[in-house]
Amino acid sequence: MKSDPRSYRLFQRAREVIPGGVNSPVRAGKAVAQDPLFIEKGDGCRIYDVEGSEYIDYVCSWGPLILGHRHPEVIKAVQDVLARGVSFGAPVDLEVELAEMIVEAVDAVEMVRMVNSGTEATMSAVRASRAYTGRDLIVKFDGCYHGHADHLLVAAGSGVATLNIPGSPGVPDAVVAHTLSLPYNDIGAFESLMKEKGDQIAAVIVEPVAGNMGMVAPEPGFLEALRRETEKCGAVLIFDEVMCGFRVAWGGAQRLYGVNADLTCFGKIVGGGMPVGAYGGKKEIMEQIAPQGPVYQAGTLSGNPLAMAAGIATLKQLQKPGFYQALEENSARLAEGLGRIAQRMGVEVTLNRVGSMMGMFFTPGPVRNFEEAKTSDTDRFAAYYRAMLEKGIYLAPSQFEAVFLSAAHETADIDTTLAAAEAVMAGL
Numbered sequence: 032m033k034s035d036p037r038s039y040r041l042f043q044r045a046r047e048v049i050p051g052g053v054n055s056p057v058r059a060g061k062a063v064a065q066d067p068l069f070i071e072k073g074d075g076c077r078i079y080d081v082e083g084s085e086y087i088d089y090v091c092s093w094g095p096l097i098l099g100h101r102h103p104e105v106i107k108a109v110q111d112v113l114a115r116g117v118s119f120g121a122p123v124d125l126e127v128e129l130a131e132m133i134v135e136a137v138d139a140v141e142m143v144r145m146v147n148s149g150t151e152a153t154m155s156a157v158r159a160s161r162a163y164t165g166r167d168l169i170v171k172f173d174g175c176y177h178g179h180a181d182h183l184l185v186a187a188g189s190g191v192a193t194l195n196i197p198g199s200p201g202v203p204d205a206v207v208a209h210t211l212s213l214p215y216n217d218i219g220a221f222e223s224l225m226k227e228k229g230d231q232i233a234a235v236i237v238e239p240v241a242g243n244m245g246m247v248a249p250e251p252g253f254l255e256a257l258r259r260e261t262e263k264c265g266a267v268l269i270f271d272e273v274m275c276g277f278r279v280a281w282g283g284a285q286r287l288y289g290v291n292a293d294l295t296c297f298g299k300i301v302g303g304g305m306p307v308g309a310y311g312g313k314k315e316i317m318e319q320i321a322p323q324g325p326v327y328q329a330g331t332l333s334g335n336p337l338a339m340a341a342g343i344a345t346l347k348q349l350q351k352p353g354f355y356q357a358l359e360e361n362s363a364r365l366a367e368g369l370g371r372i373a374q375r376m377g378v379e380v381t382l383n384r385v386g387s388m389m390g391m392f393f394t395p396g397p398v399r400n401f402e403e404a405k406t407s408d409t410d411r412f413a414a415y416y417r418a419m420l421e422k423g424i425y426l427a428p429s430q431f432e433a434v435f436l437s438a439a440h441e442t443a444d445i446d447t448t449l450a451a452a453e454a455v456m457a458g459l
C-alpha cells in the first residue's frame with residue numbers, strides 16, 4: 032500500500048467522525064486495499080495530495096472535469112459570480128442560460144429542471160414518469176447505477192457492486208417491489224418483459240453508455256429496442272446521462288446513437304464540478320412539475336448561481352470546433368496503447384471504450400453486461416491499481432468504475448501513463 036503519513040493521519044481523524052472516513056463509499060479504497068489520498072489541489076490533468084505528490088488523474092472528480100482541474104474560464108466564471116454572492120434562492124439569469132444551452136444541445140429535451148445531484152435527477156424523472164403514466168412499475172438494468180434513491184438501489188453498479196452490497200439494508204421490500212431489473216444489452220429479455228407487463232410499466236431507465244459496472248457500451252439495436260418497445264407500451268424512456276451526457280458527444284449518447292429518450296437526466300459535466308443534476312425532456316411530461324403542474328419537486332440550492340456559472344463555462348468550451356475530436360484521439364491513444372501493452376505482456380484484458388469513457392477488465396471478455404463484468408479478476412485489478420498509483424497514475428479505486436480522460440490530458444501525459452502501465456503489467 033502506498034503510504035502517505037499526512038493522508039493517513041487525516042483518514043484516522045475522518046474515520047472517527049465520518050462513516051468509513053469518506054462522504055461517498057468508493058473513495059475509501061476498500062476494494063483495492065488502499066487507504067485514500069487526501070487531495071490538496073488540482074491543475075490540468077494532475078492532482079496533488081497533501082504530501083505534495085503528483086498524479087495524472089483519470090478520475091476527474093468521477094466525470095465532471097472534462098476540461099481538467101482549474102480550467103481558467105471555469106474558475107473565472109465562478110469568481111465573477113462569487114463577487115456578487117453565493118446563493119439567493121431566487122431566480123438568476125444564469126439558470127435560464129444553462130437551461131437554454133441544454134435544450135439547444137439535446138434534441139429530445141424541451142424543458143429542463145435543475146437539481147443538486149444525479150440522484151435527485153433520476154428520482155425526480157421517475158416520479159414524473161409515474162405521474163404521467165399513472166403506473167408504478169419501473170424497469171432498470173443490472174449494473175446500471177442511478178444514484179441512491181430507494182427504488183433505484185436494485186442490482187445497482189458502482190459502489191454497490193464494489194462493496195458487494197445486495198441492494199441495501201434500509202430499503203423496504205415494498206419500495207423495490209415496483210422495480211424490475213434486467214440484464215444490460217439483452218434485447219430478448221426486455222422484449223418478453225414488455226410483452227408481459229408493458230401496460231403496467233411507468234418508465235424504463237437506462238445508462239445509454241453504462242459507466243457504473245466498469246464501462247459497457249450499448250450493443251447495436253439495444254437502445255433502439257428500448258425506444259421501440261416503450262413507445263408501443265406507452266412507457267416513458269429515461270436516459271440517465273448523468274455520466275455520459277456531454278461526455279461521449281455534444282448532445283450526449285442520444286446524439287451519438289441517434290435514439291431519443293422521453294426524459295433525460297444530467298449531472299456531472301453540466302455542473303462543471305459543482306454539485307448539480309438536471310432532468311428534462313418532452314414538454315408534456317415536464318409541464319407536470321410544480322409549480323406548473325401537481326408533481327412536487329423542489330430544492331433550496333437548486334439552480335444556484337455558482338453551479339450554473341461553472342456549468343455554462345464548461346459547456347461553452349465543449350462547443351468549440353474540434354473539442355470532441357481531440358478528446359477522441361487522445362482516448363483512442365490511451366486505450367489502444369493499453370491493449371497493445373497488455374497483449375505484449377500476456378495480461379488478459381478486455382478494453383471497452385466510448386469516447387473519453389473507458390474500462391479495462393481483467394478478463395478475456397467480451398464484457399457486455401454486469402455478469403460478464405464480474406468475471407474480471409478484481410484482485411488483479413487491485414494489484415494493478417496500487418502499482419499504478421505508486422507510479423503516479425490516479426485511477427478510480429474499483430474495477431466497476433469508468434476511466435475518464437479530460438481535454439487537459441495531453442499526448443505526453445498519455446505516453447507517461449502507458450509507460451507506467453507497461454512497467455506495472457510486466458510485474459503482474
Ligand code: PMP
Nearest residue numbers: 148149150176177178271273274
Ligand atoms: N446516474 C449515473 C449514471 C451516475 O453515474 C451517477 C453517479 N455516479 C448518478 C446517477 C448519481 O449521481 P450523484 O452521485 O450526483 O447523486
